[in-house]
Amino acid sequence: MIMSFSLPLVKMQSLHKSYADGAIQVLKGIDIEMKPGERVVVIGPSGGGKSTLLRVMMGLEKIDSGSVTFDGKPYISSGSSESKTVIDMSVRRSIGMVFQHYTLFPHLNVLQNLILAPCKVRGEAKSKAQDRAQTLLERFGLGAKAKAYPAQLSGGQKQRVAIARALMLDPKLMLFDEVTSALDPELVGEVEQVILQLAAQNMPMMIVTHDMWFARNIASRVIFCAGGVVVEDGPPEQVLGSPKEERTKEFIDRVFHINQ
Amino acid sequence: MDYTFDFNAVSLAPLLKGLWVSLELTVAANVIGIVFGFGLALLIMSPFKLVRLPFMLLVEFFRCTPAIVQIVWIFYCVPMLFDVFLDPITMGVLALGLNLMAFNAEAYRASIQAVPKEQIDAGIALGLTPIQRILHIVFPTAFRASVPVLLTNGIVIFQQSALVAIVAIQDLMYQGKSLATETYRPIETFTVVALIYFAVSFPVTQIVGLLERRRQLLVS
Numbered sequence: 001m002i003m004s005f006s007l008p009l010v011k012m013q014s015l016h017k018s019y020a021d022g023a024i025q026v027l028k029g030i031d032i033e034m035k036p037g038e039r040v041v042v043i044g045p046s047g048g049g050k051s052t053l054l055r056v057m058m059g060l061e062k063i064d065s066g067s068v069t070f071d072g073k074p075y076i077s078s079g080s081s082e083s084k085t086v087i088d089m090s091v092r093r094s095i096g097m098v099f100q101h102y103t104l105f106p107h108l109n110v111l112q113n114l115i116l117a118p119c120k121v122r123g124e125a126k127s128k129a130q131d132r133a134q135t136l137l138e139r140f141g142l143g144a145k146a147k148a149y150p151a152q153l154s155g156g157q158k159q160r161v162a163i164a165r166a167l168m169l170d171p172k173l174m175l176f177d178e179v180t181s182a183l184d185p186e187l188v189g190e191v192e193q194v195i196l197q198l199a200a201q202n203m204p205m206m207i208v209t210h211d212m213w214f215a216r217n218i219a220s221r222v223i224f225c226a227g228g229v230v231v232e233d234g235p236p237e238q239v240l241g242s243p244k245e246e247r248t249k250e251f252i253d254r255v256f257h258i259n260q
Numbered sequence: 261m262d263y264t265f266d267f268n269a270v271s272l273a274p275l276l277k278g279l280w281v282s283l284e285l286t287v288a289a290n291v292i293g294i295v296f297g298f299g300l301a302l303l304i305m306s307p308f309k310l311v312r313l314p315f316m317l318l319v320e321f322f323r324c325t326p327a328i329v330q331i332v333w334i335f336y337c338v339p340m341l342f343d344v345f346l347d348p349i350t351m352g353v354l355a356l357g358l359n360l361m362a363f364n365a366e367a368y369r370a371s372i373q374a375v376p377k378e379q380i381d382a383g384i385a386l387g388l389t390p391i392q393r394i395l396h397i398v399f400p401t402a403f404r405a406s407v408p409v410l411l412t413n414g415i416v417i418f419q420q421s422a423l424v425a426i427v428a429i430q431d432l433m434y435q436g437k438s439l440a441t442e443t444y445r446p447i448e449t450f451t452v453v454a455l456i457y458f459a460v461s462f463p464v465t466q467i468v469g470l471l472e473r474r475r476q477l478l479v480s
Contacts, residue, residue, distance in 0.1 A: 058381075059384065060384055060385070092387065095385075099382065103376075103378045103379055103382035104382075105382075105396075105397055105400075106401060107400045107401055116388075116396060117386035120388060120396065121386065166386070169386065169387065
């Protein structure tokens, strides 16, 4: 693959983040470089900083120190004063995110949910956005749901719409924050299928998940994050199959034990 | 008890005339309450303490004093203190409208603050500006959520409007009192008056119930 020799897509340098005036340190120096086309799955215990990492990447959280560059451009840096985080808004627009809880706007139908941002943020013509939205919905098997309201959808359908909504802005990187954790077990598959479909098209993504089956299937690389640092980083066969670090091994054993 | 009811003595014409006045007061007070209540809600949520505090005090003043005291105070004190003389109906609308404005402001504030943080996050992730997030996500969601409370407050004001009879506004209650005195039939008259208030309010409370049930279905 030629792309793997190009610039890193994401370069996080020494990210630090704490809550409650430094009392709770969530990220204690994270350095991650992500190449274009990579699908990074972040696993680890709750409170280990996985979700915070994604939220920082989306520009939803301030950082204490460190920096992120995206596609060679400076994206996030801790500004001059301590409480100031500088986020480049135009860079942020090339990143899409899907959350654990359904975040569809309840007063808008599916189609309106999809076209809101393209029309308002990019000034796209409504008819053009609607056409794109309809195509995307068809692709995700939701063509018939365009006029439905979020409350009329199942959890799985809602998450698929949320993914479609993020894709409407043609992101260069997709972030998935435990998108199947709130779903009934029988609905997890349909959402994971959609993400696998994106993976097949080489969409770069960072995924936080507790579903190890899914992690193994989708990841090109797995990062084990605990206590605010990257403990282990490598291909899925290694990190999930035969981890080098004791902490990773313990975690994997426990998770697979629960899964069985 | 050997009381003989005589409902024939209760002539409906003056009562319906009074009802019309009550409805006028209610509708006008609701317009003030719904429109200015929203503005007041924004003021009490202001990030600036100097803006927020006086308006919070204003809201609490209306919430923590009896409506009848507010009506009487506005009727007697406003003309004397501010040298403003308005016709009684306008004064009544003002008194009821300000009271409703305070209660509606609280309803708006509660539903604006109840918009889940995840919704805002999703708006940020989609690149919406802060103003766009407020206009396209927060306000529409919050307004929908506050409709049942606004309707309830509105119907409470219809009932509170009976209090303006004390300052000689010829509303339903006032007409009822006059009729009762003229006919010496207070029991019959006030029964009919009560039934008229009920006939107007009851359908609205049913609609509120329906909206809330529907909303619960929608939110889950």
